[in-house]
Amino acid sequence: MRIVRRPGAFVCGIDAAMDVIGGKWKVLILWALNERTHRFGELRRAVPGVTEKVLSSHLKELEDDGIVHREVYAEVPPRVEYSLTPLGLSLNAALEPLAQWGRDHIYRGEGEGGVEVGADAGAAVGVEAAVGVGAGAESESRLVPGPSVSRLPRPWWG
Secondary structure (H helix, E strand, O other): OOOOOOOOOOOOHHHHHHHHHOOOOHHHHHHHHHHOOEEHHHHHHHOOOOOHHHHHHHHHHHHHOOOEEEEEEOOOOOEEEEEEOHHHHHHHHHHHHHHHHHHHOOOOOOOOOOOOOOOOOOOOOEEEEEEOOOOOOOOEEEEEEOOOOOOOOOOOOO
């Protein structure tokens, strides 16, 4: 594994980190690889919306930066798997506070605050909505997220 530094001086640590994770898809790729090792096609499906060209380019950059390990198996047909290196795992750990900030601010209420994530994991604050399809369909009430919810799904990135 070789680590390639991009040209130019970094202003601060955030600048250096953003050089590695900058872009729309890299953090989502890291999230998917944090879950488990993926083959290219699995990774493409795990990150909806990313094109093959961009995914390939980002994986190459993350590999060059020492974040992602690419394992090529000498089989027919060829098999390639991508996983996180120890450096990649430490990067995911460093992104955890950013993910928490995102979860806390995913729904902005009136005023200043965002979402309050409390100890009461079962309760959700929301608005009631009627759910039904077509004429004569039975409708049911359910809670949909409003400006504040007490529990959000917890993937590391938000």
